[in-house]
Amino acid sequence: MARLRVSVHKFSSCDGCQLALLNRVEEVMRLADRVEFVHFAELGYVDPDAPVDVAFVEGSVSTPEEEIRIRELRKNARTLVTIGACATAGGIQALRNLQTDGREWVAAIYPSPAYVSLLGASHAISRYVAVDLELWGCPVDSRQVFSAIHDLALGVRPLNPGDSVCATCKREANVCVLVAHGEPCMGPVTRSGCGALCPRFGRACYGCYGPSEQVNSVALTQRFASLGLGPEAIARRFLSINNAAGPFAEAGLRAKEPR
Ligand code: SF4
Ligand code: SF4
Structure with missing residues (x-):
């Protein structure tokens, strides 16, 4: 071959x-x-x-x-x-x-x-x-x-899962850093593929895998606000490594807008 x-x-x-x-x-x-x-x-x-x-x-x-x-x-x-x-x-x-x-x-x-x-x-x-x-x-x-x-x-189309880091955490039985420790974790909106590397070691995900297929950034923004993050801090969570990825760009710019 x-x-x-x-x-x-x-x-x-x-x-x-x-x-x-x-x-x-x-x-x-x-x-x-x-x-x-x-x-x-x-x-x-x-x-x-x-x-x-x-x-x-x-x-x-x-x-x-x-x-x-x-x-x-x-x-x-x-x-x-x-x-x-x-x-x-x-x-x-x-x-x-x-x-x-x-x-x-x-x-x-x-x-x-x-x-x-x-x-x-x-x-x-x-x-x-x-x-x-x-x-x-x-x-x-x-x-x-x-x-x-x-x-x-082998001539096979590679898999490229679009579920979230949260899904990996659940599969791996990681303790949720957002719920258990109040860390502003991007796992709910971030694409899987890294093996939930950061939460596995007790650290919040910062979204390096970009948006998952289902992104509820409004809910996560509200959750971050409830943890005490201000608009600028929330915007920075989204406008980081994947700042130009559609759902992250939208959420980050929305967080910056005065209400
Ligand atoms: S920051 Fe990157 S490596 Fe860490 S959990 Fe999030 S996607 Fe995985
Ligand atoms: S900055 Fe770009 S090239 Fe460097 S590790 Fe991250 S994605 Fe890869």
Whole structure:
């Protein structure tokens, strides 16, 4: 059987999602009989323009060069999968889209902002090209990526559950940090996939997996208010890593509005 030709590409990102894959390098090696990595610079394979069966994309589109590159990449990839919050929803860099002048931020960070070439906003990959599968998380969960690779190698569409972190907590019998400890947990509106990593260790979820399929942000906003969070604090819960993801963006902006 022909091996699946796979590439991994970086756009505007911190590389954390690629590192999440490399953290399980033994798993990468075990794939060798089914998968050929054609481009994965962090693993030492460099051929970014090669046609592939599956292209994994990390990072958002933030520069004119990236807009051109993602369109070219799409032509060369039979299946395109986004990995992580940046690629799937725009990530933390999309926060600048909420500013009237994002360039002020650039000037605050870079000593010579005139040399930084940026699009007017940072967006998810799906803003520019069709995406076949979106995997969330900051970083993405490597088990989800490897599971997707296995499925695609077998010609099966990968599962991508849309239930909430709460559902995972219930399945794993985690103590609910919202009910038991009054923590402002985003689990009720956040997509599962991480194994409820934060609540499992007694910490509130901050929504790195983005919105679940059923989001009742009004109820969660009221719950956060009952815990003593003010409008700004509630807005920050939603306008974080996945600030540009539809239901989170709406809830965050609504929380900021004066009543
Ligand atoms: S989703 Fe998070 S870990 Fe992945 S590249 Fe973006 S900032 Fe880094
Ligand atoms: S519990 Fe929430 S913040 Fe923590 S890893 Fe999972 S989705 Fe991300």
